[in-house]
Amino acid sequence: MVLPVLPLVPMPRTADLQAGWLPLTDVVRVLGDTTAAAGLITAIEHRCGIRLQADGDAATGGITLRVDPRVADAEGYTLQIAESIEVVGADAAGLYYGIQTLLQLLRETDAGWGWSHVEVADAPRFAYRGVMLDVARHFFPVAEVKAVIDRIAALKFNHLHLHLTDDQGWRLHIDAWPLLSEKASTSSANGDSAGFYSKDDFREIVAHAASRHVTLVPEIDLPGHTHAVGVAYPELVEEPVITDQLRADAAQLGQELPIMGEPYIGTSVGYSSLRIGEERTYEFVRDVLTELSELTPGPYLHIGGDESRGTTAEDFAFFVERVSEMVMALGKIPVAWHEAGAVEKIAPGTYGQYWGMLDPTDAHAAEVAHIVEQGGRLILSPADAIYLDIKYDEDFPLGLTWAGTVDVRRAYEWEPTSLLDLPADAIAGIEAPLWTETVHTLEDADQLLYPRIAAVAELAWSAPDATGRGWGSFRARVGQLAPLWRADGIRFHPTAEIDWRER
Structure with a gap:
């Protein structure tokens, strides 16, 4: 399954949507930075009721979280979703923001929860x-x-x-x-x-x-x-x-x-x-x-x-x-x-x-x-x-x-x-x-x-x-965030300017 528009706000510097779908199940393990892993596990459970496990000692696994200053400018990150997921922050803040992007990409389909395959490279414009x-x-x-x-x-x-x-x-x-x-x-x-x-x-x-x-x-x-x-x-x-x-x-x-x-x-x-x-x-x-x-x-x-x-x-x-x-x-x-x-x-x-x-x-x-x-x-x-x-x-x-x-x-x-x-x-x-x-x-x-x-x-x-930034793209992308906002208890104004999605 491929989504026609990535549900990402703010728009990353680059986001390459690819063919493929990675399902989310409770056997997925979260590896790497323990603080970031705990936050991600809590957020996913809150969103869809699936409780993942942290496994900091495993050599391989479903979601890897780490920091590497070489990947981007301050607060930046890279994200790869294919057969597994890797989020790499330039610093702790960048890792956190990469996780927010990962959470925006998490979708529910008729086949269940999961992610489209994508590669993202990102860093902020203003400090x-x-x-x-x-x-x-x-x-x-x-x-x-x-x-x-x-x-x-x-x-x-x-x-x-x-x-x-x-x-x-x-x-x-x-x-x-x-x-x-x-x-x-x-x-x-x-x-x-x-x-x-x-x-x-x-x-x-x-x-x-x-x-x-x-x-x-x-x-x-x-x-x-x-x-x-x-x-x-x-x-x-x-x-x-x-x-x-x-x-x-x-x-x-x-x-x-x-x-x-x-x-x-x-x-x-x-x-x-x-x-x-x-x-x-x-x-x-x-x-x-x-x-x-x-x-x-x-x-x-x-x-x-x-x-x-x-x-x-x-x-x-x-x-x-x-x-x-x-x-x-x-x-x-x-x-x-x-x-x-x-x-x-x-x-x-x-x-x-x-x-x-x-x-x-x-x-x-x-x-x-x-x-x-x-x-x-x-x-x-x-x-x-x-x-x-x-x-x-x-x-x-x-x-x-x-x-x-x-x-x-x-x-x-x-x-x-x-x-x-x-x-x-x-x-x-x-x-x-x-x-x-x-x-x-x-x-x-x-x-x-x-x-x-x-x-x-x-x-x-x-x-x-x-690439992809602009009013037409923004209104399509922000409309896809409605399920995430609802899950977080946000009572947003459903303005007619936006086509709001149910899931």
Whole structure:
């Protein structure tokens, strides 16, 4: 049996489908790397109920898993399926991704479970392939964050950006400032579920991510989006800046205006600010970032910097200069939303995250250019293409429309290197954010993530000239992943753009 289209997302560099079928039975043995073997055995049993056995001492067998740095670039792998299977990773991450490809190829036919014969050689386009989860507006407990990590790792994403703080809530315990978890974690957008992560919780998330080769990128949003800080420590924040636009937004949404020192469950933005001129503010920021740095083995600390409309330009520049240097002093790379590029003396090497439109404004283009001039790199998150909280269409029950609507084809058909007039090596990678103003459950998150997240995965991983890549091919391939997603409990949106398969 030969499948007409390989059910692979993201598209590998090369994938040669051949005649032949390898059946899966419980006599197949998994050889080689014990950690990878255990993961594969568990995943296959979960998918189809067939329990394979690991046999690390056997000389031959059905599925061999090993690492050899010579086979590909970092995170790359080769996969051969014929009379037996061999997955060879350039490193542990590459072996993991090769296994994800093997799992995508596993199919059920009338003759049972098995694989078409195929040869794959693969490696990623971008080193940074990310998803952002907003746990500040809707709190996801540890088990759900781990489920999201499993979901994104299966599509070869390797970074999870956790938006830990915002006006609506603070989500991480800080020893030096205990009222943050006691008082500022009890609210969320629209009165939805709330809470915080203890340090042990956060360590559990970090460890689970590492087991899936995912790096955590924690964000403390500063100096705006800080109303929740004032619920715990009002001396650290300014009075909310109430503008006519804020009043109009609140009236349209039927929400109350923010009141200093009281929890805020609305979704308006841009009114809050830390007290930039107070030294106590920097003691607070230093303590928070120091404790967060100690919890975070990855190289990045995200310091926010977006929509700081309650802060003057001069104060914003002073704050960003000081705090970006503070992160550098902790041995981490600062990441900030692209507005921080307006700051002349931002710490050299700071990464910028671009969340503007596919047609950038002159101001946004200048901000990202300055970040690159200062030795930084860019993470691309264009709102009207890969913000996963934007509606698929006007009638979709979840999501927002301030950036228009984003169907799967729009999420897929843009080219990262054409977005901004910058050298290709200035682009670290791509990240798809999921803001959670309209999210109430993990199922809601699934609906907004899938299938658009698969489009982003392909943009981040696959070379633009990879054989078989393109919208027509993608929509056929992603439709064949439906059985795998269903088996994993993913409640995807069955958009009519895709022909979804039953098995």
